Amino acid sequence: MNETLTTADGRPVLRIERRLAHSPEKVWRAVTEPEHLSRWYPFRAAELDLRLGGKIRFDDGAGTTLDAVVTELDPPRLFAFSTRAPAEMTRESDDLIRFELTPEGTGCLLVFTHIFDDRYAAASYASGWQVCLDALEAVVDDRPVEPGFPVAAMHDRYVEKFGLNGGVYSDTADGWVVRFERQLTQPAERVWALLAGEGGTAAGAGGAVPPAFTNDRVPAGAVTSAKEPELLEYAWESGGNTAGRVRWELTNGTGHGARLVLTQTGPGELTAERHTALTAWKRRITRLAEELRDLPRA
Template sequence: MTETLHTDGDRTVLHMERRFGHPSAQVWRALTEPDHLSRWFPSRAEFDPVVGSGVRFDMDGERFDGRVTEAEPGRVLAFTWGDDLLRFELHDDGDGCRLVFTHTFTDRYGAASFASGWAQCFVALTEVLDGAPVTAASPSAAQHDAYVEQFGLAAGVISTGDDGGRRVRFERQLTAPAEAAWPVVERLAGVAPDDVLERDEPKLLAYAAPDGARVRWELGEGTGHGARLVLTVSGDPGVDDPAWAGRVAELARELRS
């Protein structure tokens, strides 16, 4: 896959490339003309491809604005979408063209959702260019989680807390809502009732582990339709136990099965 992820200051940049067997002029129309764009883009968007022009988005009745930041007719188009920046660059390639796409955003752990979503959008774009019915579906859970692994988003981050103790933090976008993830979290935690410190179904489960570590599972609002998991383990030796990463992986695996 051509997808890569890197950081730029406090922002994350997703880079994707696709080749289409159609000339740049045809792809440019699909990028800029609302009736073409609405067939493959996540939202209906209307704008003039001129720097400074406003962009009007309508996504299932939810309306918001953006602004065109770059526009070179037939070659480069970039605009803001909320706090995000989308950039499309076309290059002639034989009898077709190559699209270089970048999406810049702040939510690093949403990257797999963005990548899998755009991958399906570009499948739909291919169908639009081919004049075929658009059959591209929403990304599968397996496709999403493949990007989690590819981008290294499954790893925990070890840090030192305000009290000087060590902790490991896992953050992962899930492919199912909190209500579906909660019973799996409870089973994986395997905590005795007397050890529970906080419980707010289906949002929070905090407890003391047998080795003395403090464990906190949180399920909040995520990117797309799934919940965002934050698992924090504080105190030695729990921080260094690789089983925590395995439990997060098992949760993700059960939700996509």
């Protein structure tokens, strides 16, 4: 099994290889026939017109449908389709899902590819597809498919493997900004409660910052803005004076968890503090991810 994350035409490309002990013809049926596909794919295939340009409709059984169009077809070697998210989910372009089967001895090599837009969702996608491909293997093995969910540890291993745990900085007219974005494995309410501590409520504007929202290298001043469980912003200090702002934002993400965006601003005369911020916040967010892994699955 081999997983990689690359970029093509500015879009992330997740590629997973699996060697299966079955012929391409048998695996082909599992990925193109609705009764088999529905046993392991995240959505039930309610409709599948197996021809170039043919329509596919997936249904999660809870009122959400997903439309797709067949974009490549070469039985029993290649099957690909583009998916369009439901109307309530806005995104710039469609995802592409691709299955390529190559004979290897008495079995075959499956190369699964997912092209999408949200790079920081890659760990959620990779861990989710691993669970699905385990189920696919059970289908072609004629074994019962056991319900499964991606575990937080698997997700965070992909965060590390794909280099999604680092921050970036940019220069602005007023100085600089350090920015981290990370998909977390728990919803915003649980993340907030963990950060805010006992009682789960952070101080309002002018109050003290709960320690878990800070790190040991960036001295915290007073809270400047707070909205539970979405936002906490506070001043950070250098030499006893306000130097910039630290801002925690939690929004809906992928994989049933919150998306964290953390930024720290600073003035041009303190450019050396950028490296301090990058190192300290990476360590703090990594520790937060570890703490979230210890919580029960939401």
